[in-house]
Amino acid sequence: MPSDNTSQLSASSNLGIALSIRSYTRKLSQHHHNHHQLVLPLHGNIELDIANDKQTIGPKCCAIIYQGELHSFAADECARFLVADLTDLPSKYLPQHQHYVSISDAFYAFIQYVEKQLAQPEFDDVSSALTPLFWSLLATQTSTHTIDKRLAPVLDTMAQQLANPLTLSDLAEQAHLSLSQFKAVFHQQLGTSPQQYLTNLRMEKAKALLSYTDLPIGLVAEQVGYQNASAFSRRFKEVYGQSPKAFSKH
Incomplete structure (x- = not known):
């Protein structure tokens, strides 16, 4: 996935791994390449169609694009991703x-941690240490599992409709599961409740908007589903330990 990004910081090694922080646009792009690629969301979500396998993924998920596979992608400009070419x-x-x-x-x-290191002026000095550790963690993961396809439309709805009220009953119906089954499958797959996952998505998008745009806090709150700016500020501080106003000044 090169060059639809608005910013890119990278590190590479003789292991055949190149790491970069990228951002994309809402314009759908499509291509293939002669290497494998991992896309790991850091802030926000990305819509992907890999060899006719469509999903929207966010933080704590990973997309694997195999060598030569045609894929399309689009994301909000404020979202950020760690991309590994291997x-x-x-x-x-x-x-x-x-x-x-x-x-x-x-x-x-x-x-x-990689995101923070690549943002440093001297990131070339640490790249030789980052990439072997990245490979080691990738190879030794024990909790990796395929995301249940029944949750794919639910995750897409959550990602695309953060400004709208979403009920668990509606999301369960979209997954063709009872409410109790939906909660159980969701927690098993993603390690958290649907409510907490949605809150995390909203807070991640809010953090990205505050970091990479000049939107006022009230509008940021609306874009992540909070009509009350005070309620948004309280939740943001609970999650990140500082108010949106203090965060936006960094």
Whole structure:
């Protein structure tokens, strides 16, 4: 996925791994490439269609694009992703051709660390250490599993309708599950409740909007489903330890 991005910081190594932080646009782009690629959301979500396998994914998920696969993609400009271009993949990924998997909390924490390191002026100095560790964590993950396809339309609805009220009953119906089944499957797949996942999506988008746009806080609140700016500010502070106003000044 090159060059539809508005910003890119990268590091590469002799392991055949190139890591970069990228952003994209809402304009749908399509291509293929002669290497494998992982797309790991950091802030916000991305719509993907990999070899006619469509999903919208957000943080703690990973898209696997195999060498030569045609894929299309689109995302909000304020979203950010860690993208890994790889000559090879760990053998555990190759037989299954699974395109969308969850990632462990430890691996997600590491990619957040990579984001911070690549933003430093001296990131070339640490790239030789980042890429071997990335490969090791990728190869040794034990919690990776394919995301249940019944949840794909639900995750897409959550990602695309953050400004709208969403009920668990409606989401369960979209997954063709009872409410109790939906809650159980969702927690099993993503390690959290649907309510918490939706809150995390809203807060991640809010953080991205505050970081990369000049939108006023009231409008940011509306875009992530809060009509009351005070309620939004309280929740944001609960999650990130500081108010939206203080965060936007950083």
